[in-house]
Amino acid sequence: MRPLRIALPKGRMMDEALTLFDAVGASVDESARASRRLILPSADGRFEFLPVKSGDVPTYVESGVADAGVVGLDVLGESDPDVLRPLDLRFGGCGLAVAGPAGTAYPDLPHGRTPRVATKYVESARRFFAGRGMQVELIHISGSVEIAPLLGLSDWIVDLVQTGRTLAENGLVVFEEISRSTARLIVNRASHKLRLEEHQRLIADLAGALESTA
Amino acid sequence: MPNTRISHVPPGSQDLLAGDVRRRRRVQRTWFELAEEEGYQEVIPPTFEYEEVFTRSAGPELASRLIRFVDRDGSLVALRADFTSAIARVVSTRLASAPLPLRLCYAGKVYRQQAEGLGRRRETFQLGAELIGDPSPAADVEVLRLALRTLWALDIRDFQVNLGDIRFVRPLLAGLTPDAADALRTAVDRKDRAALAAGAREIGAPAAVARALIELPELIGRSDVLLRARSLASGPEAEAAIERLRAVDALLTGEEREHVVYDLGEIRGLGYYTGIQFEVFVAGVGRAIGLGGRYDGLLSLYGADRPATGFALETDALADLLAEEG
Numbered sequence: 078m079r080p081l082r083i084a085l086p087k088g089r090m091m092d093e094a095l096t097l098f099d100a101v102g103a104s105v106d107e108s109a110r111a112s113r114r115l116i117l118p119s120a121d122g123r124f125e126f127l128p129v130k131s132g133d134v135p136t137y138v139e140s141g142v143a144d145a146g147v148v149g150l151d152v153l154g155e156s157d158p159d160v161l162r163p164l165d166l167r168f169g170g171c172g173l174a175v176a177g178p179a180g181t182a183y184p185d186l187p188h189g190r191t192p193r194v195a196t197k198y199v200e201s202a203r204r205f206f207a208g209r210g211m212q213v214e215l216i217h218i219s220g221s222v223e224i225a226p227l228l229g230l231s232d233w234i235v236d237l238v239q240t241g242r243t244l245a246e247n248g249l250v251v252f253e254e255i256s257r258s259t260a261r262l263i264v265n266r267a268s269h270k271l272r273l274e275e276h277q278r279l280i281a282d283l284a285g286a287l288e289s290t291a
Numbered sequence: 292m293p294n295t296r297i298s299h300v301p302p303g304s305q306d307l308l309a310g311d312v313r314r315r316r317r318v319q320r321t322w323f324e325l326a327e328e329e330g331y332q333e334v335i336p337p338t339f340e341y342e343e344v345f346t347r348s349a350g351p352e353l354a355s356r357l358i359r360f361v362d363r364d365g366s367l368v369a370l371r372a373d374f375t376s377a378i379a380r381v382v383s384t385r386l387a388s389a390p391l392p393l394r395l396c397y398a399g400k401v402y403r404q405q406a407e408g409l410g411r412r413r414e415t416f417q418l419g420a421e422l423i424g425d426p427s428p429a430a431d432v433e434v435l436r437l438a439l440r441t442l443w444a445l446d447i448r449d450f451q452v453n454l455g456d457i458r459f460v461r462p463l464l465a466g467l468t469p470d471a472a473d474a475l476r477t478a479v480d481r482k483d484r485a486a487l488a489a490g491a492r493e494i495g496a497p498a499a500v501a502r503a504l505i506e507l508p509e510l511i512g513r514s515d516v517l518l519r520a521r522s523l524a525s526g527p528e529a530e531a532a533i534e535r536l537r538a539v540d541a542l543l544t545g546e547e548r549e550h551v552v553y554d555l556g557e558i559r560g561l562g563y564y565t566g567i568q569f570e571v572f573v574a575g576v577g578r579a580i581g582l583g584g585r586y587d588g589l590l591s592l593y594g595a596d597r598p599a600t601g602f603a604l605e606t607d608a609l610a611d612l613l614a615e616e617g
């Protein structure tokens with residue numbers, strides 16, 4: 078049977094995920110990692126890692142092309158894929174927050190004007206503002222959200238904040254944190270049943286590795 | 292400039308031609324032969340019904356996906372979103388005095404709204420059966436076996452049926468606010484250990500309930516899992532769930548047992564399931580292609596109180612699997 082295929086989000090979270098898999102005996106050798114191959118096999122033959130854009134991890138796992146995946150809770154909050162979410166992997170911590178230029182009014186703009194909010198995370202923002210009973214106009218943009226208020230596209234932004242440095246460099250301040258996010262292990266529903274023992278072993282191994290580093 | 296109303300069909304609908312038609316007909320022929328052999332009679336419910344037939348039974352998830360329109364007299368009508376609800380109505384009315392048990396089968400289209408961009412159809416073919424008037428584990432097994440035999444008859448070998456009983460989880464959610472119960476139900480369904488632990492803390496669950504909630508994602512496997520689950524059962528309802536699953540297990544053949552995974556966290560079904568329920572998973576398809584279970588309370592919603600159990604499989608997914616083998 079082919080190895081379990083694990084979708085990983087390219088970038089820092091992938092490095093952290095591979096470190097965790099390394100701790101459970103599934104290492105990927107350096108030459109393979111450097112090779113930009115589409116599929117990276119683990120040396121023990123148990124897994125194949127599939128590096129993809131983080132927003133695409135849920136799609137690959139939900140469709141069953143990947144058996145499992147690693148992705149931030151923030152991404153799951155956007156696409157709400159129909160997958161199992163057995164483990165909080167605890168790395169990749171960041172917060173989703175409402176921010177804007179220092180001195181901008183929040184949560185009410187002067188004269189009761191409806192605030193415009195630029196974000197990549199439309200669904201999470203919609204849920205947050207609706208929960209507060211706040212009416213806002215959401216503007217979906219796909220990158221460099223922090224310049225939107227500077228250019229006059231929006232009053233506020235909703236974006237991920239890791240260290241707050243990017244915000245500070247652009248003269249923005251956090252008004253309020255919406256939620257905290259960490260990396261999750263997600264599993265395809267069908268694969269979980271059809272290859273139950275392998276998935277149970279993977280979940281137990283990863284949970285064990287997290288215990289020992291905690 | 293071509294007229295796109297002619298050159299396209301609406302998203303989620305499609306024309307079926309040639310092999311796509313042949314494979315669906317082969318699945319349906321195989322199905323009806325098998326069902327007839329077992330004494331099931333075909334019914335053809337109408338393509339559209341008063342929407343109440345569906346909103347009354349299947350729960351808010353299906354209700355939100357009905358394709359509705361306004362009839363001549365102003366009443367709301369919906370395209371058939373679920374065969375079981377329609378058949379429950381027929382059994383409670385026109386077949387109310389028919390001798391029990393009743394064995395009914397069907398094959399045809401159901402219509403449900405789908406979000407765009409997921410590549411899902413709004414009109415799909417289903418096939419299935421309902422066994423009405425028999426509360427016994429033997430009836431549960433008869434229906435489950437019919438689903439297994441349908442797959443075998445189509446030469447599908449690599450599949451698993453995920454079998455649970457809603458009565459194991461239900462008492463764990465009793466007495467909670469609707470929001471808290473929803474959040475926990477979602478966590479159970481996703482086997483989300485972090486959310487289950489957080490949820491158990493938040494509702495201030497007694498130790499036994501908290502333990503059962505946190506262990507739920509692990510309560511999945513072959514028959515031995517039923518023994519493990521028994522020590523976590525919280526009260527008579529959960530014990531009845533385990534007893535029923537053990538009775539079902541005892542009636543299965545060895546070959547059948549190889550295709551059954553017991554999962555006490557299996558709570559996916561439509562809102563009307565009251566006892567055992569199952570999902571069918573086939574290699575090569577990333578989601579469940581079938582759903583079944585016991586729905587003893589459903590018929591009383593339409594005026595005739597009868598125990599019942601049944602299942603439905605997605606004809607389209609089965610036909611696509613036939614295509615892969617050529």
